[in-house]
Amino acid sequence: MSTAQSQATATQSSIPLDDLRTCIHCGLCTSACPTYLKLGSELDSPRGRIYLMSAVQQGRIGWTGEVVKHLDLCLECRACETACPSGVPYGRLLEAARDEIAKAYPRPWRERLLLKVFRDTLFPYPARLRLALWPVRIAGGLIRKLSGILPDELGRMLELLPQELPDERRYRLPPVVPAAGERRYRVALLTGCVGSVLFARANWATARVLAHNGCEVVIPQDQGCCGALHLHTGASETAREFARRNLKAFPLDDVDAIIVNAAGCGSTLKEYGDMLAGDPAAGPVAERLSAKTKDISEFLSQIDLKPMTHPVPKTVAYHDACHLAHGQGIRKEPRELLAQVPGLRLVELRDAEICCGSAGIYNILQPEMAERLLDDKVDAILATGAEVVATGNPGCLMQIAKGLAGRGGKVQVVHPIEILAQAYGEALP
Ligand code: SF4
Ligand code: SF4
Structure with a gap:
């Protein structure tokens, strides 16, 4: 890159310099990072990604395909924020970097099309999503059988849908x-x-x-x-x-x-x-x-919670959704609520705070890493012997249900609030 180009990148970068400077490069975040744990590569760790962002911010490198690849592979699970002793707002840095990448890096047409279809057209609009799911509702079995001949991303989307769409x-x-x-x-x-x-x-x-x-x-x-x-x-x-x-x-x-x-x-x-x-x-x-x-x-x-009086005699494992545990610091509350359900036995999940690979539409865009993380999550769930796994995020619910379905499908996947509703005597159809 020429000096002129470098300077242009440096002055135009909107990645907040003050946030970048809070990183002291200690590396304590690396052992919490799912992609680093899987790949062992510094550039797929939080610290490595921060180095890359700093280098772009200073105009030493540009948003090349190689740089973008390492940032794309980040799940934005924010486990690194939990581990960081220096308070680096990694999520905010990554969001700024991705904004810049969207403007500066020409993505292949297939990736642009996927974002257009899933992010811009379908997912934020319930009425359109309902319409798009209508064929699955009336001929789900047949469509699922044909998933092999559909484009890979559509096939993956179909695999994530609940076996039976709710009425x-x-x-x-x-x-x-x-x-x-x-x-x-x-x-x-x-x-x-x-x-x-x-x-x-x-x-x-x-x-x-x-x-x-x-x-x-x-x-x-x-x-x-x-x-x-x-x-x-x-x-x-x-x-x-x-x-x-x-x-x-x-x-x-x-x-x-x-x-x-x-x-x-x-x-x-x-x-x-x-x-x-x-x-x-x-x-x-x-x-x-x-x-x-x-x-x-x-x-x-x-709040002053009314007692739950209806037993739910199940063994339940709780998975921490990343944006609840790392994004909002909420870990003990769901566990304490589940522990109040009469008859329920709560068991801890190994690596409960490690991402399941869902991460918005990451599992559609980065299927290989998403599958590796999901395999680990399913292993951890099955090792507990739980009959039910509870987690508070739609993406995790779909991802984990898909993983468990591929391993016999004996474990039920629910939102914790569904268990609480039963404990208050609500019959969940
Ligand atoms: S992000 Fe935090 S934990 Fe990771 S290297 Fe920087 S200061 Fe250390
Ligand atoms: S957000 Fe998650 S995947 Fe991305 S660098 Fe941090 S720990 Fe790693």
Whole structure:
């Protein structure tokens, strides 16, 4: 690269220099990084990726295919943030780097098409997703049999879908779910885009458990995608547009909390304040929305919980979704809630905090690494002898269910809130 080009890259880079400088290159993060653990290569570790970002920031190298490859392989699981003694905001650095890559690096047409189809067209829009799933709903068996002749990415998408798509009509929520008995709180529920189509049951269970605990649950009808997929794949401006829409949709002044049951979405809502910090009009509202956002397990742990009275006599293993454990620091709350369920035996999972390989659409774009991580996760689950594995994120639910289905499919995969709903006497169809 010429000196002129180098300088242009250095001055144009939007990767925050102050964030890069917090890295003291100690390497304590490497042993927490799933890709480093698998490949043993420094450039596929957090420290190595930070070196690459610094080199681009300083204009010493450009966004070449080789550099992009190492950043693409990052799951953005943020396990490195948990391990880092220096407080490096790795997720923020990676998001800035991916934004730059999206502008500076011409991706092959197939990758661009995949982003266009899955990220830009389908996943953030429940109505389109429903339409796209309609053929699977009526001829799922046949389509799955034909998956071998479909493009690889479509085949992988089909493999991730639940064997039976849920009947959304059974779990449809009204705009307001009244509290059972005296109203103690009024909360708003983010139903999610993929969540509202494929995990309507978890949303229904969330509303029921909240209602049992004296919450009136409002479902804002104008809510949209949280923006996580775009934020993590180099389209942060679109993510900010989604955030602005949600600022208008959620009645901040009328609710005690905004409840989220999907780890990735909750983590993103909690970042709205940072994402919109430069916007004088939206920034302060975004701060307030972030401050009111609570994962369902976090909220239930902070209120005076009504006792669960219906036994769920199962052995349950809990998997930490990355954006719950590393993104939001929520680990003990789901475990403590599950431990209160009568008859339930909670068992710990080996490497519970290591990513399952789902990571948004990573498992579609980076199938090899995603499969290796999934294999480890399934081994760890089967080693516990658990009948049920519980995890609080739609992506993990689909990924782990797919992995277990490939190994006999005897272990049930559920959101923890579904178990809690049963413990409150709700019959989950
Ligand atoms: S990211 Fe943190 S843990 Fe990793 S090398 Fe830098 S300072 Fe050390
Ligand atoms: S986010 Fe996860 S995969 Fe990426 S560098 Fe950090 S630990 Fe490794």
